Amino acid sequence: MSRFMPLIILSVSVAIAGVLWLSGPFDSTQTSQLSENTTVSAKADAPPPKTTSKQAESDEDDSPSQKLTAFPIAVTPETLYDFGVLPRFTHASHVFKITNDGTAPLELEQGPSSCSCTILGLETDRVMPGETVEIKLEWTLKFKEGLFSQSAVIYTNDPDRQEIEFIVQGMTETRLGLSESKVVFSSLYPGDSPSQEVLLYSRTLKSLGEIEQTVKAEIPGLKVTLHEATQADLEPVKGRCGYRVRVEVPSDLETGDHVGQVVFTAHPEELSGHKEEEEAQTPSVALNIDLRLKKPSVKFFSPLIDGWGRVKLGEVSSKEGSEVLKLNFRVDQGSIPWNLTNIRKYPDFLKVDVIPLDKERGFFQLQVQVPPGAPEGNYYGQTVSHIALESDHPYIPRVPSEKRVGIMIEFHVK
Numbered sequence: 001m002s003r004f005m006p007l008i009i010l011s012v013s014v015a016i017a018g019v020l021w022l023s024g025p026f027d028s029t030q031t032s033q034l035s036e037n038t039t040v041s042a043k044a045d046a047p048p049p050k051t052t053s054k055q056a057e058s059d060e061d062d063s064p065s066q067k068l069t070a071f072p073i074a075v076t077p078e079t080l081y082d083f084g085v086l087p088r089f090t091h092a093s094h095v096f097k098i099t100n101d102g103t104a105p106l107e108l109e110q111g112p113s114s115c116s117c118t119i120l121g122l123e124t125d126r127v128m129p130g131e132t133v134e135i136k137l138e139w140t141l142k143f144k145e146g147l148f149s150q151s152a153v154i155y156t157n158d159p160d161r162q163e164i165e166f167i168v169q170g171m172t173e174t175r176l177g178l179s180e181s182k183v184v185f186s187s188l189y190p191g192d193s194p195s196q197e198v199l200l201y202s203r204t205l206k207s208l209g210e211i212e213q214t215v216k217a218e219i220p221g222l223k224v225t226l227h228e229a230t231q232a233d234l235e236p237v238k239g240r241c242g243y244r245v246r247v248e249v250p251s252d253l254e255t256g257d258h259v260g261q262v263v264f265t266a267h268p269e270e271l272s273g274h275k276e277e278e279e280a281q282t283p284s285v286a287l288n289i290d291l292r293l294k295k296p297s298v299k300f301f302s303p304l305i306d307g308w309g310r311v312k313l314g315e316v317s318s319k320e321g322s323e324v325l326k327l328n329f330r331v332d333q334g335s336i337p338w339n340l341t342n343i344r345k346y347p348d349f350l351k352v353d354v355i356p357l358d359k360e361r362g363f364f365q366l367q368v369q370v371p372p373g374a375p376e377g378n379y380y381g382q383t384v385s386h387i388a389l390e391s392d393h394p395y396i397p398r399v400p401s402e403k404r405v406g407i408m409i410e411f412h413v414k
Contacts, residue, residue: 072129073102074158083170086141087204093138096166098154100127108133111153111163141172148172175204176266176283179237183247185291189334190395193251198287200226200264201234201242205283208241208266219260219291221250245287253293260289296336296395300329300366300407309404310384313370313411321372322411331362331396338362342390344406349374352387368409378412385409 081094100106106127127133139150149169156162179199188194202208211226229242245264265284304311304327316322331338337359345352351371357363368387379385386406389399400407 070104071102072100072104072106072127072156072158074106074156074161074164075099075101076164079165080167080169081137083168085171085173087173087175090141091138092141093136094168096135096137097132098127098135098156098164099132100129102158103129105129107157109155111155113152114150135166137166137168139168146172146174173203176200176202176208176264176285177237178245178285178287181286182288182290185249185289188249188291188293189296189332189336190253190255190293191251192293192335193249195246195248197247198245199229199233199237199239199242200245200285201229201237201239202266202283203237203239205241205266205268207269208243209269210267211243212265212267214263214265216261216263216286217259219253219258219289221253222260222289222291223248223250224262224287247287247289249291253291255293255295258289258291258293260291262287262289294332294334296334296393297332298329298396298399299332300327302327308408309400310408310410313409316370316374316411316413318374318376318413319372321374322370325368325409327366327368327407328357329364329366329399331364331393331399333362333393333396336393336395338391338393338396340389341392344388344390346386346406347377347379350385350387350409354389366407370411370413374413376413380410380412385411 076096076098078096081096083092083094086092098106098108106129108125108127124133135154137152139148141148147169148171149167151165151167154164154166156164177200179201183196183198185194185196200208200211213224223246225246225248226243227246229239229244233244234240234242263284263286265282267282302311304325306312311325311327313322313325340354343352343354349371351369353367355365355367357365366387366389377383386408388406391397391399
């Protein structure tokens with residue numbers, strides 16, 4: 001049997017080879033994919049890593065929702081306080097509030113403030129959610145009268161409101177004031193003597209005492225007098241005491257622009273005996289006076305008058321004469337009416353008349369005619385025709401002025 005053993009082994013080998021050949025060639029890729037799939041399955045089936053309680057808390061704090069909601073919100077019911085009107089040297093205060101409506105602590109830091117405003121009561125620089133802190137501002141009204149406005153700033157960590165400005169405002173009461181700080185007299189003429197009144201008053205003093213007048217800019221002949229004010233006079237300005245100040249313009253003032261100033265200084269009886277206090281608090285106020293005095297004048301307005309003040313009629317028929325020449329003019333007469341007293345003319349045969357158009361406003365019309373039958377002649381150059389109007393007005397005695405020969409009319413009669 002031993003001699004048949006090699007044959008048996010060979011037959012078995014051939015049989016195995018045939019089986020392998022029938023099953024197809026070997027694919028190495030399948031082996032690789034099998035290995036890979038096995039690896040992934042192992043990772044997926046692997047148990048998750050263990051997480052400690054501290055790591056869980058840390059992950060919870062860093063969550064996006066937590067980051068979006070955990071911030072402070074600074075809410076202020078008011079940031080502006082108007083105290084109305086207070087006397088000078090008043091020390092006052094007001095309390096503002098800041099509430100944290102957010103979900104994180106609100107941090108506060110004191111910022112700059114005006115020199116007359118001080119922040120007090122900022123007891124904490126950290127406000128927890130839902131809590132409110134009070135901020136007290138104090139200020140003193142010193143020497144300046146009129147509008148008062150001061151502010152203080154608080155810095156916060158609110159991302160939408162990193163700076164909060166608190167403002168206090170109001171009026172410092174005027175101890176000595178005028179109902180009008182300026183008196184204006186416009187469009188006056190020589191001879192006018194108008195007057196105006198203003199009120200000198202105080203809302204805080206019981207009495208103004210002696211009033212001292214100091215003229216800083218003088219208008220010759222201007223008269224300023226004081227008259228005790230009644231309660232009815234003081235009611236519109238809510239004054240406790242005062243005077244009516246009457247300003248009168250002299251009738252003989254020269255023409256032109258005039259500017260004056262009078263300073264009123266009160267010496268209240270309630271301050272007497274306290275020298276230092278009286279010197280520091282003696283109230284004063286200035287009244288400015290503007291005055292314009294116009295010089296009366298006459299102006300002709302007609303396209304027939306050239307730049308030299310002449311009217312050219314040209315040739316006029318002796319038989320027929322000329323048409324009536326009409327020249328309108330206005331007398332800027334002021335308060336004194338202009339009245340015609342005489343007409344001077346050359347040559348004498350001219351027919352001249354003045355017709356009032358609106359005497360109250362000073363509008364007149366000059367009518368001139370070369371009448372029919374006028375003698376022949378030339379009226380040019382040295383023998384030019386001229387007309388002058390005379391009146392009793394103290395500032396317009398002649399139209400035109402004596403610097404000119406008259407209203408010149410050039411023509412020749414043929």
